[in-house]
Amino acid sequence: MGRAHHIEDYLEVIYFLANPIGEYGPVVTDGPVPAARVAEMLQVTPPTAGEMLKRLEKEGLIKRGARRGALLTDEGQELAEKVVRQHRIIERFLTDFLGYSPAESHVYADEMGDAFNDDMIERLSEQLGGPDRCPHGWPVDPAFEREENPSLQPLSTVPVGSRATVVRLAEHEGDLLHWFYDNGYPPTTELTVDRVDDAAEMLSVTVGDESRSISTHAASGLFVRVD
Ligand SMILES: [Zn+2]
Secondary structure, eight states: OOSOOOHHHHHHHHHHHHSOSSSSOTTSOSSSBOHHHHHHHHTOOHHHHHHHHHHHHHTTSEEEOGGGOEEEOHHHHHHHHHHHHHHHHHHHIIIIITOOOHHHHHHHHHHHGGGOOHHHHHHHHHHTTOOSBOTTSOBSSHHHHHHHGGGOEEGGGSOTTOEEEEEEEOOSOHHHHHHHHHTTOOTTOEEEEEEEETTTTEEEEEETTEEEEEEHHHHTTEEEEEO
16 A cells, blocks of 8 residues: 555544444454554554554544543544545545446545545535445445444355355455455355355355355455345
């Protein structure tokens, strides 16, 4: 990645980690978000993340909970919701109007976030016909996103023999996001889990009549609904 991260990127990550997907949320935490997880997701060093969290705290966007973990304040929550919603609308603009691929749109939307004011975002959303989701399946409405979270789970936690539908793709790893598209796992993909090999950290799945292998790591970034 290599680019400097803004306050918005931190809010997005804290918001993501603070809202577990799936009943038991094995990939995310409940309660205060550890600084180490924030650093890991943004691919920065813990001291870098620590400095930015201090700044967020000073600006009243987070407070510190157990073990100095980050909790969004009301103001931080409001700003985080605005940032994720805006990001998802801009992604749709990039794919629907400008013809970028879904994987490209995520990176460019991060870069373009500051270019639009609130009114432009509302106009954009209207011109796009009020999209429900970003190209990667994340709901534009953060309240609906949180409501939907418990009904989804990472593919890596789905029991053998289950049928599932891909609803959202993890966006924070650029290479992985490209991999999902290059290997045929866009949202709405239907699949069956045939085998889980814990030692090899691989899953075997069937998509249509095709057998495929997927690493546990990649599968942990596919948020699915079990049929
Ligand atoms: Zn997206």
